[in-house]
Structure formats: C-alpha cells, structure tokens
Amino acid sequence: MSEVRIDVHRDATEVTQALRRDVREGLTAEAKWLPSKWLYDARGSELFDRITTVPEYYPTRAEREILRSAAPEIAAVTGMRTLVELGSGSGEKTRLLLDAGTEHGGLRRFVPLDVSSSALSASVDAIASEYPALRVDGVVADFTEPLDSLPGTAPRLVAFLGGTIGNFLPAERAKFFSSVRSVLGEGEWFLLGTDLVKDADTLVAAYDDAEGVTAEFNRNVLRVLNDRLGADFDPAAFEHVAHWDDRHEWIEMRLRALRPMTVTIPGADLTVRFAEGEYVRTEISAKFRPDAVRAELADAGFTLRHWWTDPEGRFAVSLSEART
Incomplete structure (x- = not known):
C-alpha cells in the first residue's frame, strides 16, 4: 500500500458549530434555506451515489x-x-x-x-x-x-x-x-x-427521478439536523420539489411542508414554524x-x-x- 496521511483542518466540534450557524441563518430567513453541503453525511453520500445510477x-x-x-x-x-x-x-x-x-x-x-x-x-x-x-x-x-x-x-x-x-x-x-x-x-x-x-424537462427529471432516490436524498438534510442538533423534524412531513428557474438558469431543490408544524432544534437553540406549503430551499444547481x-x-x-x-x-x- 502507498504512503497515506490524513490532515484534519476541521474537527467534529467545528463542523457542528458551522452547522449551527447555517441553520440559524437559513431557517430564520423570510424564505427559508439550508446549504446543500449538509445533505452529505455518510447516508447522504450513499444516496447520492445511487442517484448517479438512475436513468x-x-x-x-x-x-x-x-x-x-x-x-x-x-x-x-x-x-x-x-x-x-x-x-x-x-x-x-x-x-x-x-x-x-x-x-x-x-x-x-x-x-x-x-x-x-x-x-x-x-x-x-x-x-x-x-x-x-x-x-x-x-x-x-x-x-x-x-x-x-x-x-x-x-x-x-x-x-x-x-x-x-x-x-x-x-x-x-x-x-x-x-x-x-x-x-x-x-x-x-x-x-x-x-x-x-x-x-427544462430533462433538467427537472434529473433532479426528480421516478424511483424517488433524489427525494430521499433531499429529505436527508432533515435527518442530519435531527442527528447532529437534536431536532425533531418529521422528514415524511416534507415533499421533495425540483423547480427550474429559467431566469437564473438553475434547478432549485426544495422541501415543501405538507402541514403546519413547529420544529424544535435544541442544538441551535431554535424553534421554527412552518406553514402548510412553505418551502425550504436545500440546493441550487446552476447550468x-x-x-x-x-x-x-x-x-x-x-x-x-x-x-x-x-x-x-x-x-x-x-x-x-x-x-x-
């Protein structure tokens, strides 16, 4: 085996602090959002690998x-x-x-x-x-x-x-x-x-596959918040949406609340209310x-x-x- 080394520039504490900052900023905004990087824990990475294989x-x-x-x-x-x-x-x-x-x-x-x-x-x-x-x-x-x-x-x-x-x-x-x-x-x-x-049809289909793998991947960000910040999101209460923004020429991945709900996020010292139909933008993918x-x-x-x-x-x- 070759010579191997891993340098850690961000430890677990720093990652959690960054997540807390992003959650507080994004989920208190008038139009809620979360950075797409938080989709990628170990499970999210596995789901994305599956996405790359769907037709x-x-x-x-x-x-x-x-x-x-x-x-x-x-x-x-x-x-x-x-x-x-x-x-x-x-x-x-x-x-x-x-x-x-x-x-x-x-x-x-x-x-x-x-x-x-x-x-x-x-x-x-x-x-x-x-x-x-x-x-x-x-x-x-x-x-x-x-x-x-x-x-x-x-x-x-x-x-x-x-x-x-x-x-x-x-x-x-x-x-x-x-x-x-x-x-x-x-x-x-x-x-x-x-x-x-x-x-647009080709682009939207790429982010909303028939098998629902991308939908599961998108909802994974809520599981990340549950796991790392002790939140009580019900991922099944959110619907995956892929939207083509023709003006900006990008795909937006969103989560849409299926019912009114209040979510507590102890690790961010935050309580967030969602109206039925309210969106959280989780990713843009510019073309x-x-x-x-x-x-x-x-x-x-x-x-x-x-x-x-x-x-x-x-x-x-x-x-x-x-x-x-």
Missing part, C-alpha cells in the same frame, strides 16, 4: 464519458505531479485521472479533500490499496471556505468535478474560483466540470453556457485552454491554466 441523472455518465476520452490528453498537457480533488470521490472518474497521470509517468501524489472525514477515510484507503506507487494525502476541510494551502509538488492539477460548482451562487462562485487561484502557482491547472443549459464559464474563470485569473463535451453536448469539462 434520469445524466451528468455523471456524461462527465465520465468525457474523461474516459480526455484523461490522457489532460495528463499530457498538465504534466501533473500532484492531483488535488476537491469534494473527493472514489469512483471511476477519479481513477480515470489517476490512471492517465500514472501512465503518463509524472503523477506522484493524490490529495483528496472532503468535508466528511468518514467518506474521506474510505476513499483514501481504497485509492492507496489500488495505487501503491502514489502518496495519498487526505485533507478534511470545507472547500466552500477559503483554501489556505494545498499540498503537493508542482505542477498541480486541481479537479472540481460533477457539476458541483453549480451549487454556488454567482458571488460564491467568484469567491471560490479566486480561492483556488490563490493557492496555485503560475502554470498550474484547474479542471472543472460544468452542467450545461438544456431543456452554464460556455462563454460565461470562460469569463468567470478569467475574472479569477485563469485562462481556459481546453473544452470538452460529451457527444450530446449535455455536460462540459474545461481545463484552465493559472496566469498572472
């Missing part, structure tokens, strides 16, 4: 198709010695990049970063056993907060895949891109997966147009060098270079 959810398949074709070129262009993955995964997409990097001859280190220590430990162990020549340095951290530093020998390739960038509001995206740029040196690389604008992606990256100090899409033009992977 309606095309992004994972489309991105995997792109990377299967483009990974050798990515490795050759970047000459990456370190691969950093934000929101780490242990699936085929990660392995496509690792295979290409090791076969190209330059990749020596893999740095997966994730907010979930349990998910990260499983990922690190799996990768270390399959790639014994790689050094694997896991980092428990929240990539939605400013990145202080990232380990590894240059040139580094930072990968942010799965269309997760769509979960950021525009101002949050700008902050995130600038944060990534700040930890990269001139000539290092950023690999980004973006879901593209398409017809992108090529020129907008290029412009946002340029504003943060990146030059877009390569752009790949799947044959149907549903999803894009872009490779950008850090520049002054």
